[in-house]
Amino acid sequence: MKLIKKLLVILSLCTFLYAAYLFIYNSQNPDEIPKLFGYQTVKVLSGSMEPTFSAGDLLFLKETEEIKVGSVILFEQKGVLVTHRVVDVDTSGFRTKGDANTVLDANIVSPHEVRGIYAFHIPLFGYVIESIASIYSIMIGVFLISFTWIFSNYHRILKVLGLRKKYVRYKPQDLDV
Numbered sequence: 001m002k003l004i005k006k007l008l009v010i011l012s013l014c015t016f017l018y019a020a021y022l023f024i025y026n027s028q029n030p031d032e033i034p035k036l037f038g039y040q041t042v043k044v045l046s047g048s049m050e051p052t053f054s055a056g057d058l059l060f061l062k063e064t065e066e067i068k069v070g071s072v073i074l075f076e077q078k079g080v081l082v083t084h085r086v087v088d089v090d091t092s093g094f095r096t097k098g099d100a101n102t103v104l105d106a107n108i109v110s111p112h113e114v115r116g117i118y119a120f121h122i123p124l125f126g127y128v129i130e131s132i133a134s135i136y137s138i139m140i141g142v143f144l145i146s147f148t149w150i151f152s153n154y155h156r157i158l159k160v161l162g163l164r165k166k167y168v169r170y171k172p173q174d175l176d177v
Helices: 002-028 125-132 135-152 154-161
Strands: 039-043 058-062 072-077 080-090 093-097 114-122
Touching: 002 125, 002 135, 039 114, 039 125, 058 125, 072 093, 125 135, 135 154
Parallel strands: none
Antiparallel strands: 039 058, 058 114, 072 080, 072 114, 080 093
């Protein structure tokens, strides 16, 4: 039970720190896709790639390598980011289609429009990150983490500040009854 509790605390802390990182990164680089440990991260906005991934999933994308038929790529056309599967490669670029769509995308994707290749995803985690990446959530998170730390270290803090009273423990044999 203690192991599960520790894992949940670590997971919560990592999630909060990642959301704080995204908030800071996006506020300073609003036109760039955030990177973490060499992976770009984006939230899926639509269901066009179901069942591969769904709206709200958090995608991790690696730098573009060799793109071939079957690769899932993130590309930008007319200021809109789209994640679809490559169904054909020719000299002018890539033909793409969402897994849930019945028709190919209207435009050919040129190589310079590609932003990354799908590596893996975490289901629904995009919603979690989005909800805690607001400034209010970050302030509440900092407060809760600080409060939890102070509460769990209450006795040590009092001892360091010299405010902890010294209690004498008596053993039963020391008492005259």
